[in-house]
Amino acid sequence: MAQNPDAYIDKTYDQALNARRDTTETPVGVRLDLTILQQPLGGTSPFEQDFDYPAAFETIDLEELAADIDDILTTSQDWWPADYGHYGPLILRMAWHCAGTYRIGDGRGGANGGMQRFPPLNSWPDNRNLDKARRLLWPVKQKYGRRLSWADLMVFAGNRALESMGFATFGFAGGRIDAWGPDETYWGPEKTMLTDQRHSGVRELDEPLAASEMGLIYVDPQGPGTQPDPIAAAKEIRQTFARMGMNDEETVALIAGGHTFGKTHGKADPVESLGPEPEAAPMEAQGLGWQCTHGCGKGHDAVGTGLEGIWTKTPTQWDNSFLETLFGYEWDVELSPAGQWQWVPSNGEGTGTVPDPFDPETTHHPTMLTTDLALAEDPDYREIAHRFLHHPAEFADSFARAWFKLTHIDMGPRHQYRGRLAPAKPLDWQEPDYNPEGQALPEDAISEISQRLLDCGLTRAQLVRTAWAAAATYRHSDRRGGTNGARLRLSPQCDWEVNNPEELKAVLAVLEDLLQTLRGTVDGAQNLSMADLIVIGGYAAIEAAAAEAGHQIPVRFQPGRTDLTEDDPHNTDPLWAAVLEPSADGFRNYPERQEQATEALPVEYQLIDQAQQLCLDAAELTALIGGMRVLGATYRDLPHGVLTHAPGRLTNAFFSNLLDPDVYWEPAPENSPADYHGICGRTAEVIWTASRVDLLFTSHRGLRTLAEDYAYDDAEERFVQDFAAAWHKVMTLGL
CATH class of the missing domain: 1.10.420.10 (Peroxidase, domain 2)
Structure with missing residues (x-):
């Protein structure tokens, strides 16, 4: 077992989780960690900024790669002899455990990133001796270098293991990009491997966990x-x-x-016969762990x-x-x-x-x-x-499809797939495709559509809120959610409380009528989708809000989103319909009181988690919060955090007023819908209300520094440009 298993657990996140039922305050001694917002995720890549891994992968001759792996599979090595002279079962287990960490609750885990190479996964008890499987594949990785990620190699090798043992697989898609260090995924509250503190009631697993114990895949x-x-x-x-x-x-x-x-x-007790796992092994082990003292420690004596x-x-x-x-x-x-x-x-x-x-x-x-x-x-x-x-043929087909799903479920829609072995037809569990060629919009059409949106009777805040509600479901962990598909207009998303269903349905009714009009009256808009119209509405409102404040921002709308229907499997499958619903959304100041989320982490922790899923760094997070507040894009139009006397204009007022030394903040009374009151030092009157998320940008040293940078007298133009860039990034996630 690990000499220090706590080293493999994100203690900051863990302590906050364990404190969730005891307090709504940040646990004593725990500082909100922004590490997961460092971009790129998963460590610092040595690749050049313009390196295109998916394109590089497509230069590989997959038949040559298959032959190279087949040679590895059937050539037993003295340093780790193969059972039955064939490494197929070992490599199959490696690929399975690489992909099998995926969970639908938050989309984390899975083969993407090749995270099995890093702690804690490389040292989980359930992954014993998979370090040897990866080391066996090193000559193949060395040959193909940057053109073949570890993540793609492990899954492809698993496929070849099956095929070399007589099984016909369903297909393979490349394009998984390697991480360069451990991630911050929360794997459970336990401090000791192979223990269970994650069940309540009658063996009901805590969300979002899937495995039944710390250190197990299943x-x-x-x-x-x-x-x-x-x-x-x-x-x-x-x-x-x-x-x-x-x-x-x-x-x-x-x-x-x-x-x-x-x-x-x-053949022997692993606790007694195995040395420390890779992360606890001595330096001379060179990344390998679990040295076995039973017999010769390998082959017939392997444990x-x-x-x-x-x-x-x-x-x-x-x-x-x-x-x-x-x-x-x-x-x-x-x-x-x-x-x-x-x-x-x-x-x-x-x-x-x-x-x-x-x-x-x-x-x-x-x-x-x-x-x-x-x-x-x-x-x-x-x-x-x-x-x-x-019915053996039916069994083989079901296993082939289930194996493909297991190893590709975290890759997102089919346009992410690379290589000639990828299946051509869509599958029910895949995200909808993106079609930029079939739904391109001329620039003059975008301008006319934008103006019609501004004149349709909806407020800027409504247009911004609606576009954000569509985009904010995206999670980069498995490339699900986001603007594509326009699921916002379908159940269950249109009924989520976070989306204020009464207002949302009224807004969507206006947009549906406008869509039909635009398709018949605007040249080039015949194929305009509701998904694209919702996004254009957000851009139009932001552009108008910036112009009113004296700033010009570029409209960089990217078309091609498609619309799902009510009976589409992407929308009706109960496994997938509910998991995208946020328990909190700090960008919209939902919930306005932490008591509404007593079973969740404090809202600021959920904000950082959501920002990571949206691929935002700390500066982009700060810009988006400040912009959405002054635009009035809060849940149910509540004033909390709208720290401006002129909402609807894109200014840096949120930051300047939040940092105003003449205002002091106190917890709001219990009957107040806000978390905090901002009180004028001269008059003792409440002039602002705010949430925990709002005050995070003055109380957290790292975020306060960013807020100060946007609050400068000469910073407004830069803030507006940064907000527009961050907004565009979120609107195009998954495309």
């Missing part, structure tokens, strides 16, 4: 709490896989398909999970043998040599039916995990598994 294979109960395990599996975006059929296909290959390694056994008679070949074995025997529970619960055929059946990985003269009986038995004992899982057993 669930404990022995069963919940190491109890060998297949029915209880099925409930845990269903919850965890649903949190990762998978339905029952996909779950059964993935477990049965993945366990068709390879074996588990548990991983502590479970020991072989699922099928053909561990490096795709077939139906996992399901045939699962349903071919009655099963008894027993302890592995390492003392962990697993299952063997009753009455000594199956003896001699599975091969030894190194000695051709030795055979064994098959073994199953508690989580495998769950597929046979849970009624719903059993029905699916039986169908797969009797």
Whole structure:
């Protein structure tokens, strides 16, 4: 185990989370950390600013790459011998665990970024010995260099592992860009690996977590709490896989398909026989960890999970043998040599039916995990598994599709995909495509549409709020949400409280009527989408607000957004419909009181989290808050944070008034809808109201410095330009 497991947990975020039920104040001793707003995310890249990785990837000959990986897969190395002379199962597990961290709650995890190379993931107990899998692939990475990211390599190698063992995959898309350091993802409150402090009620997982314990990719294979109960395990599996975006059929296909290959390694207790993991290993280990003291420590003596056994008679070949074995025997529970619960055929059946990985003269009986038995004992899982057993082609197709989803779910819409192996047809779980060629708008058409929007009876604040509501759902973690698709006009988004449904529906009704008029009267607007119209409305309002304050800003509208329909799977699938709803939005000052979010982090922590998902740095965050406040684009038109006597004009008044030394701030009375009152020092009158988010820009030293820079007498022009640039960035995310 780790010598210092706390080193792998974001303690600042963790302490705030643990304090959430006790106080609405920032926990004592915890300073809001802006590190996650450093751009680019995930460390400092050595690449030149104009380096285009997706284009570089497309120069790779994928047949040559496949041949290079195939050579790695079938050439056993003395330093880490391959089970059955084939690294396919090991590489498959590496790719699976690389992608399997994805969770739908916040879109974090997944293969993008190649985060398995960094702590904490590189040192999780569930990833034991995957450091060797990545080291085996180093010659391939070295050959292709910058043209092939680790993230793409790991997934492509997983595909080739399957194909080299006789399985036909559904496809592969490249384009995953590597991170250059650990990220700040919150993986849970536990301070010790393989412990559980994340459940409440009847084994209900805390949001947004998916794995059942710290340090696991999915669930404990022995069963919940190491109890060998297949029915209880099925409930845990269903919850965890649903949190990762998978339905029952996909779950059964993935477990049965993945366990068709390879074996588990548990001839000795991993706690007693394994040295420290990579991040705690000595320098001379050169990035490798888990040095094994059992026997020779490798090959036949390798130790991983502590479970020991072989699922099928053909561990490096795709077939139906996992399901045939699962349903071919009655099963008894027993302890592995390492003392962990697993299952063997009753009455000594199956003896001699599975091969030894190194000695051709030795055979064994098959073994199953508690989580495998769950597929046979849970009624719903059993029905699916039986169908797969009797229809192998259907099983293969389901596994192929589920594997593609698992390894591509965090990549966003298809226009992000690179390479000739990417499927041509859209899939229900993918984000809608972006089509700039089919919906281009002439500049004069944009100008006329903008003027019509300003004359349609909607206020600037309404236009800005509506555009922001469409864009603010974007999360860069899995490229979901954002302006494309115009989901704002569909349920459930049009009914979210954060969007003020009564006002939003009235605004959308005006925009729908205007859209039909524009399509018939403005040249070039025949294919104008509602998604583009909503965005143009925000630009038009901001341009007018800047002009009224004496500033000219460039309109850099980028067309091509498409509209989803009510029955589109992107909108109706309950797995995806709810997860984009924010519990708070500090940009709109929602909620106006922290008591409305007692089960969430303090609103300022959620603001930083949202800003990271919107790819904003601290300066862009500051500019957007200041601009949206003076535009009056707050939740339900509340005055909190609108620190100007002339709302609707784009000025730097928010900053200058927030920093006014003649105003002091006090907590608002309990019956006030605001968090704080700004009181004039001369008259003792309340002249402003504000939220925790607003005061963050004077109380936090880093953000105060940025606020001061925008509050200077000569800073307004620069502020307006910075606000416009940050606004454009958010409006085009995902495009």
